[in-house]
Amino acid sequence: xxxxxxxxxxxxxxxxxxxxxxxxxxAALEAGxxxxxxxxxxxxxxVEGRAEQLECLRCAxxxxxxxxxxxxxxRAGSVREVQLRCAACGAERLAYFRIASALH
Numbered sequence: 001x002x003x004x005x006x007x008x009x010x011x012x013x014x015x016x017x018x019x020x021x022x023x024x025x026x027a028a029l030e031a032g033x034x035x036x037x038x039x040x041x042x043x044x045x046x047v048e049g050r051a052e053q054l055e056c057l058r059c060a061x062x063x064x065x066x067x068x069x070x071x072x073x074x075r076a077g078s079v080r081e082v083q084l085r086c087a088a089c090g091a092e093r094l095a096y097f098r099i100a101s102a103l104h
Contacts, residue, residue: 016058020091023057027093035073035081038098044080051082051095061088 003011032039032054041047048065056063063084071081080097 020058027057032095032097035071035079035096036075038079038096040100041080041097042100044099047080047082047097047099050097051084054084054093054095056086056089056091057093058091059086059089061086063087063093066092 027033031037039050041050048068051065051068052063054063055061064087065082066085067083069081071079073079078098080099082095082097084093084095085091086093
């Protein structure tokens with residue numbers, strides 16, 4: 001028995017959502033994925049540029065900065081949180097950066 005077109009579309013959508021959730025879990029393990037594990041940059045001027053180099057976890061589209069703010073995380077100290085939105089599908093993503101001093 002063959003599946004109806006609507007059932008096939010729903011099945012495909014569910015599998016795409018499952019894959020996207022897996023990508024989000026993997027991205028959280030990378031540097032910049034959580035406030036406790038931010039990616040290092042040399043200055044605040046590099047934060048947005050580095051953030052826009054990331055790709056959408058749902059469709060691999062280009063991300064655009066919605067908001068860039070400084071916040072204090074109890075474990076990581078001062079971090080930059082960047083809210084991004086995909087230009088293609090509208091999915092949102094957060095990325096975290098720490099400004100590393102070049103004078104170590």
